[in-house]
Amino acid sequence: MTASTTPPLDVLTIGRCGIDVYPLQTGVGLEDVETFGKFLGGSPTNVAVAAARYRHRSAVITGVGDDPFGRFVCREMRQLGVYDDYVVTKPDFNTPLTFCEIFPPNNFPLYFYREPSAPDLELTVDDIPMDAVRNAQIFWITGTGLSKDPSRQAHHAALAARARKPFTIVDLDYRANFWQDEAEAHRHVSEILPQVTVAIGNREECRVAVGETEPERAADALLEAGVEIAIVKQGLHGTLAKTRDERVELPVTPATTLNGLGAGDAFGGAVCHGLLSGWSLEKTIYAASTAGAIVCARLECSTAMPTEPELLAEMRTYRDEIAPNVKDL
Template identity: 25%
Template sequence: MDGCYCHALVVKAMSRVLSGTRVMCFGEALIDMLSNKVNGDATTKHETFTQFAGGAPANVSVALAKLGGNSYFCGMLGRDAFGDFLQHSLLEYGVKTDYVLRTDKAKTALAFVSLDQQGERTFSFYRPPAADLCFSQNDFQAQWFEQTAIFHFCSNSLTESGIQEATQAGITLAKQHRALVSFDVNLRQNLWSQQGDPFGVIWSVMSGVDVLKVSREELEFLCAKQTQEQTIARLLHCGCQLILISDGCRPLQWITANMQGEIEPPQVSMVDATAAGDAFVGGLLFKLQEFFDRKGDLETLLSHASQLSDILRFACACGAHAASIYGAFPSLPSLSSLDALTREIHDDIT
């Protein structure tokens, strides 16, 4: 990646402050309990776990806020110490919590996370029951969407019927208010019951999605018995206007109805992939929000490959930043830390 170019992109972004359009990130906020063991080994005899605030849409909301975006998290937290910690953490990083609700019906979810030597993760979830699953379709208020330009969600808010109905209600309200709908599949099959059907449920919401982010493995899951070309054609037919296919440190593939291309992500030493994808999405939504604040729209953006490539390079740099630091919220970039990373990459190249 061209370090000088990325540095210039960050500096350009720093010159603007966003104040108008809102991004609403909906779904789970939970506690990541990160093990001190890597690949089964620990520097001490006993395994310990460190508490980090996490949850994919919560991570995205923090990524957006740390970059300077107008970020709102929407979801249900338990009325417990973990819920207090999550709400405080969101506020500490600049996320607006006007749309956060609390409940006594269930505790805040926990995810125990172990890492291998490459920084890849293994999750053990304590969910369900969990507070985030208690958010119902009636908890949404139409006025929340009046100034919302982007509604973002993940498949973890589709795992049970009640939260699935709530997510669909959010998509419907977003569409009614002409907001863009962003979907990061972020599939965690161990969160689905044996009776659950992630394939059918995920496909059932695609008709409301404008921007879709999938990993290479998630795209293969969505293919089932079809080829990738057939599946991508089906996604475009459903109404997805921008499809983003991530593949770790390998090139990001982007596809629209009329164009496609690849973006080479910056190479960093990965220590923890926990929030890398969420940082990528947060960077993407930050740049889309910025573009919309200048009275642009997605259709206009997708007609200019160079502008789209600029945005995706920025998002890739955000993902690389997160992969190089332990934890979720702490690993997400600000514009200044992203600038420092791109300078370091440039220095390594030269």
């Protein structure tokens, strides 16, 4: 990997990037949509954008094709405050596209165009900026980044270089179509849990990672696997977060859902912000839930991420109802 002028990072993510092609009509199947919007996408990329919106230095280790969409990805990253120094061009593969359908409040089918492979899954060990991985305050990986070699080997090398430095975060991020089968996903995701300090996932993702869907048992299993903070998202039932000596469970922040696809990435970006800001676990989880609520009321993902003033204002609105112990807003 060539030398970079990027300063030490607050948040460094690795994994998917691409183009979100989202319909500008809701409640309509793709076959009937007439107009679309084009947005920067990919879960780890969205998390980096969210961190940048909170004024943190962020970057993504990822790959793009040698094509116009790849150039758009890099340009849009820079415009949204994310360093693109670690975006690698893979000329044998196209920059991926993701389409969705929008049927509020809870049906948002995704269609990934990533065949025969995507550039981000073709990252090699040589593509990893090891010094940046070691020095970043937060290093964020996803479970889907482990779904295929050479990306899997690159992730293992990065985690080895990181040497379990706080905060090393895994978004469990299970998507069945990225894997041969669930057993393969369990094997590879569970293998890296002792190398991370924070794990975030919904109940299905926890089932794949540690074999538990009940939130309490899932959090305990993640802690037993070696993580220090286990965060279990329960959809409309809120969020449970546990350490070895603290337990926080909060209901969801109220929201009117337009497109729920960006909520998880907004949640992750706010977790990063809370950890970097030294917030309590309760304030961090409340912020994450609130960021998710803000973004799910908007059409797009990356450009929908809130700023800190916007986030704190929304948190004040619902504090007495959701998190009355959080006073410093």
